[in-house]
Amino acid sequence: MTASLPARSTVAQLWQWAAQRALAADLPHQLRQRGASVLVPSLSTEGAAHRVQLVAGQVGGCDCEAGLHGRPCKHRAVVAVRLLERELGCRVTAVKAPAAVTRFLRSA
Numbered sequence: 001m002t003a004s005l006p007a008r009s010t011v012a013q014l015w016q017w018a019a020q021r022a023l024a025a026d027l028p029h030q031l032r033q034r035g036a037s038v039l040v041p042s043l044s045t046e047g048a049a050h051r052v053q054l055v056a057g058q059v060g061g062c063d064c065e066a067g068l069h070g071r072p073c074k075h076r077a078v079v080a081v082r083l084l085e086r087e088l089g090c091r092v093t094a095v096k097a098p099a100a101v102t103r104f105l106r107s108a
């Protein structure tokens with residue numbers, strides 16, 4: 001669990017960028033919870049939504065193409081942002097460190 005491994009840093013940065021893009025699109029305020037999953041509006045397909053699993057209070061898998069391949073996606077990132085907001089008790093407008101979102105990811 002060192003932060004100095006290049007491969008891990010890159011993936012963590014991808015999560016940070018995914019979270020930033022989701023925030024820029026104002027996704028956090030469009031989330032709907034359905035049982036054990038959260039519906040996140042698709043940014044590429046109008047009216048579509050992706051399903052992100054919630055597992056024991058952490059962000060599980062996403063059913064989008066990137067998510068199915070285990071790659072960082074905006075949908076999982078934005079659910080992590082929402083969990084961060086709940087913890088902080090305030091609105092998050094910027095993700096300044098990858099760990100702010102990656103620590104909410106089940107498999108990261």
Ligand SMILES: [Zn+2]
Nearest residue numbers: 062064073075
């Ligand atoms: Zn996704």
